[in-house]
Amino acid sequence: MKKENHLAHFLDGNLSETEIAEMKKSPDFDLYEKIKLFTEALETPLDEKPEMLHTIVSAEKIAPKVISFRQTMIWVSAAASIVLLLGVGYWLTFAQSAQFRTGYAQFQNITLPDGSLVTLNSDASLNFRKFSWEHNRNLNLEGEAWFRVAKGEKFSVYTPTGIVSVLGTQFNVKSRDGKMEVACFEGKVSVDQLGKNVILTKGESLVIANGEWIESQVSEAEPNWMNRKISFNSASLHEMTAELQRVYNIRIDSKLHIEQTFTGVLPADNLETALQIVESAFKVKRVETEKGKYTLKMQ
Structure with missing residues (x-):
């Protein structure tokens, strides 16, 4: 028996004990055993399981959904209209x-x-x-x-x-x-x-x-x-400190509630003078906690 036929019958389990003993003498026998091991792990072909093949063949066929060209164009036109409206809205609002x-x-x-x-x-x-x-x-x-x-x-x-x-x-x-x-x-x-x-x-x-x-x-x-002057008309302490923060890019913290108001002008290019006017007008004093940051307290 040719070597190829020996291997085929070996994989099918159709060799006699004498023939198997003869194959064991081959240096490739370990390889043949590994091939047989992995071959046995493979699934049985469908033609050897007719009931499985029959189930697949007789299964109900689902017809693909056909969308007409007209319906497709309606959807495309609607989508294009939405995109156009969004584009026009963006152009009017932002551009x-x-x-x-x-x-x-x-x-x-x-x-x-x-x-x-x-x-x-x-x-x-x-x-x-x-x-x-x-x-x-x-x-x-x-x-x-x-x-x-x-x-x-x-x-x-x-x-x-x-x-x-x-x-x-x-x-x-x-x-x-x-x-x-x-x-x-x-x-x-x-x-x-x-x-x-x-x-x-x-x-x-x-x-x-x-x-x-x-x-x-x-x-x-x-x-x-x-x-470069800051004008106030009946301004509260809070209004004045808020305006000084905007003009000089500083921070002034104050929890004081003073009913008095101020009408007048402060310099917008001399922070020290502006703060002195605020202190004099509202009878408060400032404490610089760190550079550019102040806290106001009563005198």
Whole structure:
């Protein structure tokens, strides 16, 4: 028997004891045993298990779902419309929206599409829609800014406290912590809040706080902060320290509750003098805990 037939019969278990004894003399017998061991571990072919083959062949066939070309195009068109709407929404909201922000001890000059000029004071934000600016001169402001408005359509500044509207003028708006201050330096300014309206002309100012409307006069040609001065009108200790933090980029901690207010001007370029004025006005003293950080206590 040829060697190949010996191996085949050996794997099938069809060799006699004499033939097996003869194969053991071969130097490859260990290899033959390993082949047989792994062959026996293999699964039985399907043709040797007819019942398994019959089960597979007779199993219910599931027809593939066919989607018509028309239905496919409807879904594709709907998806494209959604993507287009999202793209247009992004373009209108972000690509066509101008946004500006200043940090502590920072200022920013902005030229609007119509040539109007805006200067943002420290820690302030401004935004408007560029795509509709020609017929919709509306801005949103948080903080303080000085406006020099070019003549044209109605120009409105929306703040959390109220709305300031003009046609062409120069004015300053400050809106912080529920308090709004408006000063008119040229032309006329309309101030609206909750249905109430006041018209300011050149040299007039208005403070809205705690439901009160307080009008006063201004003699300067532009806001004091444009000339490195900090102007306060009936300001509390908290308002003053908050403004000093914005202008000088420092930190002032105070748990003092003092009813007294301050009206006047502090320097925006001399921290020592500004702090001395605060100490004198409110009868407090400062303690510098570390560089640029202060705590206020009563004198």
